[in-house]
Each structure stands twice: as structure tokens, then as C-alpha cells.
Amino acid sequence: MLRRALSAARAPLSRSLSRPLCPAPSRANSALSRLNSLLEAELETIRGAGTWKSERVITSKQGAHISVEGSSGGILNFCANNYLGLSSHPEVIQSGIQALDQYGAGLSSVRFICGTQNLHKDLEAKIAKFHQREDAILYASCFDANAGIFEVLLTAEDAVLSDELNHASIIDGVRLCKANKYRYKHLDLSDLEAKLKESQKHRLRLIVTDGVFSMDGDVAPLRGICDLAEKYDALVFIDECHATGFIGPNGRGTDELLGVMERVHIINSTLGKALGGAAGGYTTGPKALVTLLRQRSRPYLFSNTLPPPVVSCAAKALDLLMDSNAIAQTMASKTKSFRSQMTAAGFTIGGMDHPICPVMLGDARLASAMADDMLKRGIYVIGFSYPVVPKGKARIRVQISAAHSDEDIDRCVAAFVEVGRKHGVIP
Template sequence: MRAMLKPSVYTSTKCHLRANMSSLAKFLHPELDAIKSSGTWKSERIITSPQSMEIRVANGKNVLNFCANNYLGLSNNEEVVAAAKAALDEYGAGLSSVRFICGTQKIHKDLENKLSTFHGRQDTILYASCFDANAGIFETLLTADDAVISDELNHASIIDGIRLCKAKRFRYKHRDMVDLEQKLQESSSSRLRLIATDGIFSMDGTVAPLSKIVELAKKYNALTFVDDCHATGFFGKTGRGTEEYFDLLGKIDIINSTLGKALGGAAGGYTTGPKELIDLLRQRSRPYLFSNSLPPPVVATGIKVLDLISSSTKFLERSASNTERFRSAMTSAGFTINGDGHPICPVMLGDAKLASSFADKMLGRGIYVIGFSYPVVPKEKARIRVQISAAHTTEDIDRAVNAFIEIGKELKVIS
């Protein structure tokens, strides 16, 4: 039986902990104050409703949501929610274990098979998130004899995943194929060379030049890796992502993506590719081996969304038309909108405090958007990242544009 601490010892321990915490707080205060004074403090707004196009915030007000990754509007879809509830009843809340011990249910294999079919790949492995998928791939696949060549603006999860591996690391200038080719030449002595890129760059809504990347990979006998989180399910003719957008289905060696955006918006990520690679990841990938299995309700949402988008393109067509409407109206009004026709529509403002103030004023007009600033984006490149969904109505789009115009004139962003 565990021994009880004497009251005097317990009191002494509590005092020691308080002293340590007080010392830590004093150490951290200057950095926290600097973040606040720079205008880059990120407050977390509280939502008291399901994720949808209209959400309720903590003050009880309903607002239009224009900053979620809910590209197909399926996060609160009735059929998707019903599938999650059914899975909860049939399979329980969770597995309390990792996959290789006692954490694999039939539903997990069903989703992996559906994802493989959707992407036209041999096999797929599920993770708790795509961040975990990116943390698991590079360390498992690459050795000190290999090289990884990464776009300088790749997502933080790709950067962190690469840090875990022992391969030689090269960064090429953003979407610069001349620089990529130079890095391929510099790494010619490596056993394996892996070109790593986002399919869609999430802060800018820009598309990686996959045609050129695939061409260079073939020329220099390199492998290709694409993180397609901001494309899977809604980009390309049938939602197969960036490689379909470029008519390159099946040409990318490894694809990592997520269930947490267009595919239901719950959680979960995955790697899809050759069976041998997936077999190796099941044996060696640390985030897979040491993380609990995805909860059955989450798995069920992914399955249901794949069924919905595989049988109809109506959701992605609506997303595309809404995107065109917003981009066209905002550009005509005088705003600078980054991106390549993607539902990520960054409204470029430059100044961090301006972006934060602009977003607050938008919320006051019933439009929920967030200002992005350093370190999420480069200094002097602050923006409001608007994200368009298939579930937005034309009235929603027009209301958001009108609010942008009113506030843009008030803050002298546009004339």
C-alpha cells in the first residue's frame, strides 16, 4: 500500500512546487509580454455550437464562419454524424490501446482500404493526425545515406518530421524548380533522394508545381512526397487532390493527408503508397506504434465522407463556385488576394496589428475570421485567411464581402 506523506512533508512539498512555479512564471513573463506588444498574440475564441457555416460564440451570438478547414461543409453533416453515432454504439468510444496490441478493429481496416481505393494506391496506414504521419515517415524511410529536399515553406509538421531523420537535408526556394534541380545535383551521391512538398501551401492557397517536380524526380531518379491535407476530397476534378489537379494520378510516390479537414473534420491522418512502405511503417513508425488507435466514431466519419464524395462531385463543385465568387468580388473591390484559385483566400494586409484589428471588427459584423501573423506567416506578411466551404450560400459569400469592403474602407485598406 502506498505510504502517506506526513502533513509537514506534504506542506513543504507544496511550498517547494509553488516557489518553482513562481520562478518559472517570472522567467516566461517577458516573452509573453513581447508577443502581446507585437500584436501577434493568438487568442482562442470559444465556440458553443457544432462546427458549421453558422456557429455560436461564447457571448451567445451567431456568426458566419469563414475560417475553418471544413471545405466540403461535412463536419456537421447529418449522415456523417449519424455514422459516428452508429459506430459509437457498435464499436465503443475507443480502443485503450495501440494498433499492434489490441487496437485494430474491422472498421480501421475498412477505412484504410477505402482510402487506398480513393487514391489508387496499394495500401494505407492511419495515424492520430497528419502531424503524426509526417513525424513517422521520414525517420522510418530515410537513413544517413539518404537526402531529403524540402520546399522552404513546407508545413511545420513536415519540417519537424524531417528533423527527426538522419538524412542529409536540403531546402529549395519556394516553388523554385531551378533551385530544386540544383539541390538534386548537389545530393547526387545519396542512396535515396526524397523531394518533399505540400500540395497546397496552407497560408497562401498556392499550389505546388507538381508537373515540374515529377519531371525532375524522374530525371534524377528521386522519390516524391506530397502532404495533401488542403486538397484531399475537394481539389481536382473528383477531389483526388493536387496530383489529380495536374492530371498526375498515381505519379506521386507517397501521399500524406488528413481526415481532419474536408474528410469529416474530426481527427486522424494517413500515409498512402506502396504496400512495402506501409508494411515498414507498421513495423517502425513511432507515432503509429506508440499512439492509441483512432476512435471508432472518428473512423466512421471518414468512411461516410468517402462514400459521399465518391458517389457525387456536388460538394466540390459548390466549393469551387463559391471560391470563384468570393475571389472575384474581393479583387474587384481592391483587395489583394493570394493563392491559385483555391478555397484558401488570404486577404493580404501586411501589418500584424491591422490584421488582428480587422478580424475583430469583422466579428463585430457577424463574420468569424482570424488574423494570421508572425510566426505563423513571415513578418510584414500578416493577413486574414478566409476559407470558403461548399456549405456557404451565395448570400453568405456576399455578406462577408460587404463586411470586408465596409471595414476595408474604414481602416483605409481600400478606397
């Protein structure tokens, strides 16, 4: 009897083991085939629209002069966020090497488990000192910093008022929170005031803006924004990724440039552009806010700790900047030279007096073709088109670095003039 019972119990198991553990190949292949067809159709749409984005391969360190796979000779790079030229600065590199030797490649963990080293705390203190704020918290990127703050800071009782052209990471971060959302017209103080009046019924109001807008190089009117914030009892948040390190007398950013450092409450920024160019982002502001972010900010709690070499490179970049503002001060004259020469040649340059100098072209195919022709002449630039910028506003975004010489800038302008005439952009 026992033998029969065991046989009966085994029978369903043996039958189940004999069945396939996954769907029949034909069904799986059918689903994959449909997926591939849909993906290829979407990719072909991108190609057909002229907005395909190819990746060029750099075979050297980042800098004003680089090597690019498939190109002969040295290439002048006018398409990096390496504003201060510190990405390959020898002291920055050496600091990273020393940290790699002393602290290792990474922590294999998140901060609150076993991923905080003294160099992380030291860099946070240095960031807070640089921005003249109470505290700071590190993230793997500023995208993570923007993804982590709004959900923690704002509830359904609050309101967030965001410039319509804010960076994608701000937009995504705002989407994650439950606050009531208001979008005001780009740089439009009248529309912002109307939205502030409308949002008075909410508990907290947070005005959110880029300090410098990355696609256009225009600067937020922070004095007016702070005036309205004080009039309507609101807080001010700025993203300073394209300002930290080189905007303002000491490179502290747009709030320093416009004299409103004490009136801006929260700053998010990056270590991955002017401050060494590796990776990392941060929030700096009131100590209570930073402390709460350590407890509840999901990108902070669930992402690996910023690697020690990256932290040390950024710390050295800040040291160099705080020791002397000479590097940052070279930017203004070089930016003015490029903008004035290009305008005189007949090009339309967007934005204000910022190292981001968008050469406005309108057509995506034209921007891409001109960028390719520039590379043939030894100048690395990239055409920007939808969805990175709005449709019909394609451009080549030129970025000036402190590492560029006056001769580099003149050579870039000469290449633009030659290519611009070839494509009928200028006479």
C-alpha cells in the first residue's frame, strides 16, 4: 500500500518534469519577432526624421585636444562640459590615483550600510563650505539628486512651480512627487507670479529652475525670482550643473553672479562637469533637509556609494578652485571672443554671455551634417535635435573651456565659417 501511495505521489511530479519549462520555441520566437519589428520601425522613424544620434569614440583623455577613432591627427574638442579643463588636470588625476590606492575602487554597498568613508564626509563638508550652506549630501549623479529631493520634500499639500524648459532630470524628479504641479513660461516672471497667486492655497510653494539652461545658455532671472518668492512666501531651488565652478566672481554659481546667495534656499549640482568631470552630484542647503534626505531619499538609500577615486578627484578640483579663481576668470574673455566672431560672420548664437554657445540652425539634418563636416576639419561638435531640444530648434551646441587657447577659438570659428558657407547658412 505504501509503495502504491509513493508511486501515485511521484507520478504528477515526473509528468511535470517531462514538460517544457518555458513556452514553446515558436511562441517565444513569435513574441520576439513582433518586438523586433516594432523596435526596428521606431528606429527607422528616428533615422527618417534626421534625429539619429551616433556616438563618436574618443581614444584619449578628455580635454581641449583629443583623439577620435576614425579621424587622423588631433581634434579640437568644443563639445564637452569640461568648463575649467580639470578633467585631465595632473593634480586631479594624481588625487584619484592616491584614493584608489588608499581606499579601493569602490565600497560595494550603499552609504548607510557600510559605504561611508571619511573622504565622503570631507567632500560633503567642502561642498557646503563652497556654496556657503549648512550641509550637503552626495549622490551618484545630479540626475539622482533631482530624482531624490522632491518626493521627500513635498507632499500633496504642497506646490511646485517649475520653468517649462527645466532639465529632464528636474522634470522626472517633479513627476515622482505628489505635490500640485505648476509650470510657468520660460524665464517669464509675470507668468510665475500668476502661478504663485494661484498656488497660495497650498502649504509650501517651491520655485524650481535651472540656474543656467543647458541647451540655450540663458541664465535664470534669480533676482526677480527671489523677489517673488519673498512676496508670496515661497522657497527657491536651483540646479547649478552648468554654473558651478565658473559662473560668478568665485565660481560659486548664478546665485553668486546675481547677488542672491542668501536668498536661494536649495542647490543641486554636479561633480561631473566643471569639478573634475568624472561623476557624482549633490544637494546642499538647510541641515534639516539634508538630514531628512539621508533618511528617505531613494536614490541615496538604494544606490552604491560614489567611488573613492571620483570623490577625491572632485575634492581636488574644489581645492584648486577655492585656492584661486584665476581659471574661472579666463572663461569670460574666451566666451566673448567666440560669440562676437560668430555673430560677425552671420551666425545666430543663442543664450547669454555663457560658455554654452548654441549655433542655431533649426533643421536636424543640417545640424548633423554640419557637425560631421566640422569633424573632418578637426573640430569636435555635435548636432542637437529632438527630443533633446524642441522640434524646429536644432542647433550645434559649442562649449568653451578654460583649456582652449585663443588660437583654438579662432580655428573653430574659421571652420564654422567654411562649413556654414558650404551649407548656405551664412553668405
